[in-house]
Amino acid sequence: MRALRPGDPSFVGGHRLLGRLGAGGMGVVYLARSTGGALVALKVIRAGYAADPGFRARFRREAEAAGGLTGRWVVPVVAAEPDAREPWLTTAFVPGPSLTEAVTLHGPLPERTVRALGARLAEALTEVHASGLVHRDVKPGNILLALDGPRLIDFGIARSTGVTALTASDVVIGSPGYLSPEQARAQAGDVGPPSDVFSLGCVLAYAATGRRPFGTGTAAAVIFRTVHEEPDLDAVPWTLVPLLTGCLAKDPAARPTAREVRAALTTEPTQTTETERAGDRPSDGPSDGPSDGSGDRSGNRSGDWLPPALPRLIAERSSAVLAMPDPAPHPTHSSAPAPAPTPVTLVQPLERRPALSRRRLLTLGSAAGVVLTGGGLAAWAATRTAGGPGGATHSGPLPRYVIGLHADLSGPGRAIGRAQERGIRLAVADFNSRSRDGRAFDLALKVLDDAGRTKEAEEVAKRFIADPDVYAVIGPTGNAAAETVSRYEKALLPIVSVSSGDDQYSPTTTRAYFQLRADENTLSTPFIHYLTHVEKSRRTALVDDRAASRTSWQIVKDLTAIPPSDGTTTTHVVPADSEDFTPVATAVLASDAQAVVYAGSSPHRAARCARALDRAGFRGTRMAPEPVLQTAFLKEAGPAAEGWVITTTYVDPAELPAAAHFVKTYRKRFGVRTVERFAVEAYDALLFIAEGLHELGAVEPERGALVRRLRTTTHKGLAKTIEFDPTTTEFRWLNSLFLHRVSDGAPHFLGHYEKARKP
Template sequence: MRPLRPGDPLSVGGHRLLGRLGAGGMGVVYLARSAGGTLVALKVIRAEYAADHDFRTRFRREAEAAGGLTGRWVVPVTAAEPAAREPWLATAFVPGPSLAEAVTLHGPLPDRTVRALGARLAEALTEVHAAGLVHRDVKPGNVLLALDGPRLIDFGIALSTGATALTASDVVIGSPGYLSPEQARVRAGGGGVGPPSDVFSLGCVLAYAATGRRPFGTGTVAAVIFRTVHEEPDLDAVPWTLVPLLSACLAKDPQARPTAQEVRDALTDGVDEGEGGEGGEGGNGDSGSGREPDWLPPSLPRLIAERSSAVLSLPDPDPDPGLGPGKGQGSGSGSGSGSGTLVQPDVVREPSRPALSRRRVLTLGSAAGVVLTGGGLAAWAAARSAAGRDGSAGSGPLPRYVIGLHADLSGPDRATGRAQERGARIAVSDFNSGAFESGPDDSRPNGSGSGSAVGSGSRGTRSPHDSRDGRQDRPFDLALKVLDDAGKAKRAEEVAGDLVADRDVYAVIAATGAAATAVAVSRYEKALLPLVSVSSGADLFSTTATRAYFHLRPDEYALATPFIHYLTHVEKSRRTALIDDRAASRTSWQIVKDVSAYPPSQGTTTTHPVPADSEDFDPVAAAVLAADAQAVVYAGTSPHRAARCARALARAGFRGTRMAPEPVLQTAFIEEAGPAAEGWVITTTYVDPAEVPAAARFVETYRKRFGVRTVERYAVEAYDALLFVAQAMRELGGVEPERGALVRRLRGTTHRGLAKTIEFDPVTQQFRWVNSLFLHRVENGAPVFLGHYDKVRKP
């Protein structure tokens, strides 16, 4: 919310204006207080648009359409004056975010929340359709999240069944990405657009809520509309339990879609209707009051509570001495100089208190209007109580700083990108709720110890047990801005440019592949915007060439270390065979070079090259047996070629230790090698968090929130990376962070993460990679995490 501007009225239709909720080309939405003290969102249309007869007719229709709906999940209209010089409409106020904002800030919603959201929106649409209306603009921005459930808003383009749309003939009615195929085809008249169109839009909204992405992608309006009309939706990331229903909602044929009532019935089985209550808005019962908003993930009730607190603590505006009977004190039903007119102040008042800084201000609600229910009052009281536990005077919102996530979410590395997005989102939620944890004291999965509180220059993040509400020593909140580069270099450069230009972004977590990273790094470096990478395969830029690039992964020259240690201390090999796969070029060369220079057990090594253009590993396998080798290190990076090597060794009868580097450990290797993959030991730079005791809560949250059984690789590493950045921001002190200062602070910050300790050598400024090398072994057709390479013992 922002302060009133010079020229803004003090009062509209008897409502005292408190501030601006939003503004656009057609008008302004204000937060206002009615004569009876009720908070409302009041939309005022500019006079130049109101002069258009068709526009005024449409606005009158919005007021009439919304005013005739009384359902629980529809925002009620409290007053309106379509005949005023500048028409206005007041709706009840919901202090929660829109669905679009909630997903942007906190990521996809869990399956349980999506089902509750869908059931209640379907109920709202059932009422809309029973009233003979079609909403025609069901989208995330028109869904507000309250503690007791969602609210469907903005009936500005609602259409009575059989009515004619009041638009130009070349205007598509609806929002691309959420409109139905029939909406995309019908540019005027509204014919053929009925209730099934809203069901299609609802399917798009629920797919977005479950995945954070539109089912028909992004891009130009023409491209999105084409995919909507001609292509199938992308539901790959949607929880499997929702796929059949959403597929039916998104059928191209309107007659093949379920009704809104059928959608509600299908989703109600998975929704406990007691959650959020049946007692109505502001009811007296526990369920109706919204005191148990179990339908929402933990991060969102807190956000709603903060906004409720911020709004309800606003001071009443000073009375306008010139405001008397006939100057805006009526109920909003009059005209002329009475209650329906705008009251323009003779003197522009200064805000009653200093305006908050741009980054401390909370955006309240959306541009359409909102309901402050009993749940909102309860949240406000809880927020005031929580903020006062430590005796602090302030209970206002904390400043919110943004961290970017530059990821491949739709290209060849989308699995890694999605995992890192999920891990980063959990980190943001944990930081904002005070539930973030630190790893064991020795930073290794098999170690012991517990986290300690963060102090000035401390070596780890605070355990959630150190503070009851997480606010006591947290000076700011975080938000995540996610952009997809699709694994393309050109798009990666554009994404980097977008994040660099956003001055609210203080650091970026990079989840892209090496090619995209190489293109993007220079953009971040020029802007001195910290770039943290946890999965890039190579150190593309040294600290002598860059200052802002933080590579939290061992480089190629470190990959030989686990091989040498394991074959010296676990499976002692005096004669080690190195298979130099020339298709891997530099990586294979580096491993062979290092292992040859420091042979395991101080024994001997033999090198056996395989040409890049050959997939015949039988000669190499025969040479390994002839050398009487006790262990083999495959130095390539191809899962397919590694599988051929494994099968050749098995056919030759080799029974010694077999090892390979991280790129080999893919499903393709295990499936193609079959039984020959059993027993292979692979060195990796990531952990299996399910086998790390310190990460137990992270694993539970991840599985529940995203509906998966296995936490994907690099998810917990991204979690650690984001909290590493957050810790450095905290260590800057109480001042607002600055990019250059954060670059310097990160090099001196040590963060004890769940997967590993993140720290940099004070002399070389290089990442201390020794904490980041682990071993897996293939057992019964699946990789089993063994732990940090120097903690593994022979079974």
């Protein structure tokens, strides 16, 4: 909701305009109140279209056809005036969030919700197509979520089947990423009901994964992939893949009808486990499917089809509607000019608003979907929080600040990228669920994928920098290229890195870059401490694996300069072109070493080292740096991996009592048994940024101000305390060094390196 602009009318067709809901290519959409008091969405068509007689004829025909739609999941046209100087139409007003907003704020929807969403939208399209209409713009932004189900809106570019389109044949109508191949090729004569089914398939893939099936980028790039490439359905739950594959067929004749889509989604899916298909999205409970009395199975109570966070968001929208002021009386039998528009204030204390009459409550309830009875009224009441003297209550939307995630979600680092996305989404949801007494704003997440490539990473940085709504960015989720960091630096856009191990941070050369992970030059510290205070070693052998030149050189250099237990070290070199660790193992035994530190970074070569030491009979302490701790090392080393101690920069949240709720929620939300690496660290990073925004107080957030604030912000996270040394103004990297020990073929978290104990 935005205030009316000076050039906006006060009244249209007897409707009092209250504010702007949005604007698009066809015209402007307003929130308005009819003469009977009902709230409506009123769309005024731009004059350029109104000047075309053919458009007016089509507008009248389509308004009449859309007005005849009576389905539960369609928002019908309730009034229209095709002959007005600027034609307009009104639909019932639905205060719920769009599917785009819901997924942006709370992440992908569970499978049971996706099935209910799809079944009901398919039912809506079945009625649309039976009426001789094609919607032509089925997309997340045109789907509103109410407590009892979704609503399909905006028939502004719908056209009757078989009628010549208003636009020229080489003009694409629709939204790239959701339009069909025939729309993308601007083949107007081929756009029929199958086109809407294709768009519905795109919508359901987005709802289930949070990503468009044909990717992002320029409109031309997305359209090319839509026409020529297969959709990306890797992260879609396996039970939905066959149906969505059919919906997204390039040939319109090969797609199911909307009725067939509904039938498929109301059929009980076969149950499976996460491990049966990589990338499945979990449900928040059993996949019961939808139920609304028309063949669906989602329960009888309002909101049961939605994950827990969304009914609260819907209730906030409803409470904002209740906060709308009554319009001043407007002239219905007078030629006097309509009064000037009055400002619309949505954030307003309830105690200053007029009492809500029963008549007005009933009017609002009938105005398209503000469900304020039973559970709906309870949900609305739940959004009223204490505030101010005497427990005065406040309601209305809070300011919303966008945090970006710069991630590799489709390249070599996609596992870590997806883990961070999941952790951040939980942090956003947790923050937004806090009492309004403890927060002054909401957070939203914007995710962009760089596929792990430098060129794409620079483009992602450009897009975040150009977006004025983005106040900080988390990422890149892989190693941060200097060019990418430089772009954020020049824009003074805070960039918080969770998993990058590159030594990019310097208080003299960077201001906006916050590397929360200890860099690779610090990995020696836990080795020295452990071999000095836990399993003491007076004679330590260093395996210098030249295949990892920088990492190995740094570890060997540090442990040679500061030998554990003030003892001695010996260095044993393995050439980069050799995989034979037997000579090294023999030399280690000959040196009478009590401990071995493998200084390489390859899990495969570390496994060879482990097996060679085991065959040679070495039984002392064995240690290695973080890159070694991979499934490949555990499998290839086998029993020889037992007892190895690995230094890491990440924790196992399952072993942290403070993270118990996070772990439980993460497992349930994403259907996994183990919380992946850097997920909880990303959760902490988001709340670290939120802490900085909070400490700005009443100051309007500004990127440069947030950069300065974060340098003085301390956040006690679940994994570690994020803070900066006031003397050096550097991140306290010692807070993020931990140890794991391999036992029974799996890594077990020992905690912070200073707290590790002897087994």
